Amino acid sequence: MASQDSFNQWNFAWEKNNTKWHIQERHPYLEKYTDVLLNGRKEVQIFFPMCGKCVDMKWFYDNGHRVVGVEYVEKGVVEFFQEQGLEYVVEPVEQICGNLYKTADEHLKIFCCDFLKFDKDCAGLMDVVWDRGALVAIEKGDRKKYVKLMLSILAPGYQYLLSTFCYDDWFFSGCPRTVPPALVHILFGNHCNLQHLETRDASERMSERMDIRPVLEDFWLITEKNLK
Numbered sequence: 001m002a003s004q005d006s007f008n009q010w011n012f013a014w015e016k017n018n019t020k021w022h023i024q025e026r027h028p029y030l031e032k033y034t035d036v037l038l039n040g041r042k043e044v045q046i047f048f049p050m051c052g053k054c055v056d057m058k059w060f061y062d063n064g065h066r067v068v069g070v071e072y073v074e075k076g077v078v079e080f081f082q083e084q085g086l087e088y089v090v091e092p093v094e095q096i097c098g099n100l101y102k103t104a105d106e107h108l109k110i111f112c113c114d115f116l117k118f119d120k121d122c123a124g125l126m127d128v129v130w131d132r133g134a135l136v137a138i139e140k141g142d143r144k145k146y147v148k149l150m151l152s153i154l155a156p157g158y159q160y161l162l163s164t165f166c167y168d169d170w171f172f173s174g175c176p177r178t179v180p181p182a183l184v185h186i187l188f189g190n191h192c193n194l195q196h197l198e199t200r201d202a203s204e205r206m207s208e209r210m211d212i213r214p215v216l217e218d219f220w221l222i223t224e225k226n227l228k
Contacts, residue, residue, distance in 0.1 A: 025055065048067065061108045125153055
């Protein structure tokens with residue numbers, strides 16, 4: 001379970017509308033790799049951990065896929081539905097000590113709860129994952145719990161796109177936290193196939209949040225390990 005201090009920080013950021021991580025349009029790198037993630041499949045179930053009000057969820061929903069998100073802060077969940085013009089219903093989910101926000105057709109669901117309390121009983125297995133801000137937000141001590149949870153909800157043949165940041169954290173230790181390539185291999189390498197897709201220099205884009213250079217963003221494709 002994440003710390004109360006961490007929850008308080010996220011709540012404070014949302015209340016003050018200090019959500020500089022939010023992107024108003026589709027994420028360009030998710031858009032670039034959408035065909036890779038879908039791999040020719042229709043009506044997949046795609047998972048957005050720590051989703052905020054990510055607009056990509058609406059795109060996948062509009063294109064016939066089933067969307068599952070998890071977000072701790074209720075304000076972010078409500079704003080997503082309001083800004084995307086989606087009607088929703090809310091129901092309590094005792095097992096996660098939170099609430100489920102969903103469309104009437106139940107093809108778009110966002111669980112409002114502690115991410116580490118989510119499990120496969122909530123919404124089944126996930127065909128596709130887009131993690132743009134979960135692993136880099138999780139506290140360092142919870143990274144193994146994150147990986148264990150993620151591995152437990154992946155469907156056979158899954159496609160998993162992960163964004164991580166790498167920088168010298170001597171002068172900065174906040175979010176997004178640095179997750180260097182070697183650590184990605186430590187966390188996932190024994191369980192999954194890892195393909196490093198590309199690295200981009202995010203120094204300029206992140207300059208308002210961290211006064212350090214360089215800040216590199218890595219994109220990874222994680223797939224099922226062939227055990228033969």
